[in-house]
Amino acid sequence: MSPAVPGGGAADVSVARVRALTRTLAAFEEGPARSGAAARALAAMPAVTAVRVVAALARSGGAEARAAMAAVGQALVGPDAALLYDHLAEVYAVAAERELLEVSSLLVSPPARRAWVPPRDKANARLANLTLGHKKTLARTHRDPDLLARLAAEGEPPVVRELLRNPLLTEPFAVRIAARRPIRPETLRLLAESRRWRTRPAVMLALARNPYAEPAVALKLLALLPAAELAELGRDGTVHPLLRATAARLARARTGAAE
Numbered sequence: 001m002s003p004a005v006p007g008g009g010a011a012d013v014s015v016a017r018v019r020a021l022t023r024t025l026a027a028f029e030e031g032p033a034r035s036g037a038a039a040r041a042l043a044a045m046p047a048v049t050a051v052r053v054v055a056a057l058a059r060s061g062g063a064e065a066r067a068a069m070a071a072v073g074q075a076l077v078g079p080d081a082a083l084l085y086d087h088l089a090e091v092y093a094v095a096a097e098r099e100l101l102e103v104s105s106l107l108v109s110p111p112a113r114r115a116w117v118p119p120r121d122k123a124n125a126r127l128a129n130l131t132l133g134h135k136k137t138l139a140r141t142h143r144d145p146d147l148l149a150r151l152a153a154e155g156e157p158p159v160v161r162e163l164l165r166n167p168l169l170t171e172p173f174a175v176r177i178a179a180r181r182p183i184r185p186e187t188l189r190l191l192a193e194s195r196r197w198r199t200r201p202a203v204m205l206a207l208a209r210n211p212y213a214e215p216a217v218a219l220k221l222l223a224l225l226p227a228a229e230l231a232e233l234g235r236d237g238t239v240h241p242l243l244r245a246t247a248a249r250l251a252r253a254r255t256g257a258a259e
Contacts, residue, residue: 014053109215192204230248
């Protein structure tokens with residue numbers, strides 16, 4: 001199914017660009033190489049074209065479009081965002097004028113619904129005397145779910161990064177991490193950046209629903225969710241209003257495209 005092109009005008013050109021971009025990005029390994037290619041491609045497009053392409057990717061339910069959209073999301077938050085810096089204001093203006101929330105919402109950074117406050121109590125007794133290197137080794141290799149949960153709760157980014165690479169980590173446990181409250185926003189950001197876990201709808205839905213998640217991170221995950229999960233999120237009154245509105249809009253666009 002070809003992605004629908006919103007905004008009207010030059011639809012054939014935009015569809016061709018969407019197809020070309022998805023093919024180009026599919027040739028790169030998922031990760032920094034692909035997100036860098038996405039940043040370079042968007043930076044080379046006129047703002048109007050970039051808006052049409054990103055909106056079409058966000059509305060499509062196809063696997064290739066979701067992979068391309070994931071790269072676009074990473075390009076907007078990673079080091080490659082510098083390539084787009086001078087371009088983003090114009091892209092945002094076009095998207096806002098055309099009321100394309102699925103694009104304009106990617107370019108804002110509202111605060112999370114709940115601010116994370118470091119706990120006053122002492123570190124977990126089992127972990128208090130361990131070095132950072134020891135914690136990283138445990139996170140990477142251990143299978144004890146209670147210990148892994150404690151390491152995740154501490155939320156030290158180098159440790160969490162290793163934890164998410166642990167081959168013994170299961171999807172239900174990753175969902176537990178994504179749903180944990182309170183939790184450091186950095187931990188949720190690392191989860192969203194993980195190649196292994198950001199393709200799992202259950203993990204990403206739990207993250208999007210977490211009030212400690214930065215909306216700038218959660219909004220870039222919406223295009224990766226199936227229509228049913230988007231509709232569910234769009235009805236959830238506990239999530240950030242911008243996240244809820246964008247999810248509902250994408251769900252309606254996906255349903256309309258499938259009819």
